[in-house]
Amino acid sequence: MEPNELERFERMVLPHLDSAYTVARYLTRDDDDAQDVVQDAYLRALKYFSGFRGDDAGSARAWLLAIVRNTAYTWRHRQRDAALATEFDEEHHSAAVAGEHPAAALDRTAARESLHQALDRLPSEFREVIVLRELEGLSYKEISDVAAVPVGTVMSRLSRARRRLQEALCAGEEER
């Protein structure tokens, strides 16, 4: 690779490291896995960088996040293959990770805990649209590029994801 090509990559793609880590973190629900996914995704991004045609920060971020997302899913499949099915029981896995959440440790308000748990328990196709929209502030068009689904699907997934979160929150309040 040409030295100035690496420089261009570092200038355009490296600033989105926090976004990459945030998305990886919510998709894997594990800090170590998220770090490995991010490193792997950056190496893949470097490899495919010559095919990237965008020239602004927004498109570079969406492009990178699409790679992070794919890497995280590949990663999860590999883990699944390696682990016994019972060890990857969705409910069990999410509950364990939600309990360790640093934000949860910092502030043990019930509202925050239950919102985290609710988010971590969402199926990944709902979780990812919430993270991309609410935390990363991506437009529907950008989310559709990242998640490789039509804009209409982004819209309906976001709507259903929010309804589920809302229901989970209400249920949590009723229990108390």
Place this chain on the structure above:
Amino acid sequence: MTHQEFELYLDAYLDGELASEDARAVEAHAKDCRDCARLQGTRIALSTTLREQVPRFRAPDALRTRVQTALRAAAGAPVSARRVPPIVWRVLALAASLAVVAVGSWRMATNGAAGQALAEQVLTSHVRSLMPGHLTDVASSDQHTVKPWFNGRLDFSPPVYDFATRGFPLVGGRLDYLGGRSVAALVYGRRQHMVNVFLWPSTAGAMGERVATRQGYHLLHWATAEYVYWVASDLGLAELHEFAGLLRQADSAAASSNR
């Protein structure tokens, strides 16, 4: 507009993604329907709570360093060597250096077979140091941190300089093993390139500079009355010579002030 339609459009409306005509229909319905207006209120509250209470993470510094190092190694290394385990890297590096011997294309006039073997080791060490996590044992741009770090780890105290103002900032140092002895490895940066400086006490006296080039890496080798130097990098030869010049200048300045 029905309740179902309202709920279907509400999220897109709140996200500012709805066409203006549909947006007006949503607004009109919310004005007339108390239940839907309440739903809108809870959705707004949910978004606010999410943004306030579910964190956007900051990448740990260690991850930042790891990613940067991996990128540099990947960009500087031969094509297929991207996502391969460290052991494969080592084998590749070794294969590369063996190929060097086989082809016999070193242009370095080293002292026979021993010099050749040493050149291979220097190249292998340099390539290995570029693998994630292998670059430095002590990472600091402060020469007064790096130099004392070698105390008790080596039987000599290597001269450490910082050429940040000349465009070669100190990155750190580590222990390495070359030619059957422990040596100091100092790492300097130049843009995204890394320069490894290997040195140990000289036994054979001063020697002029020798140059070798192989597969994009340049090796410079010289000796002062005090130290044997090997410098390895993927930098251009002109810049590497500039760097070697700085090192020699600093060495002779230090030597004359000791006199």
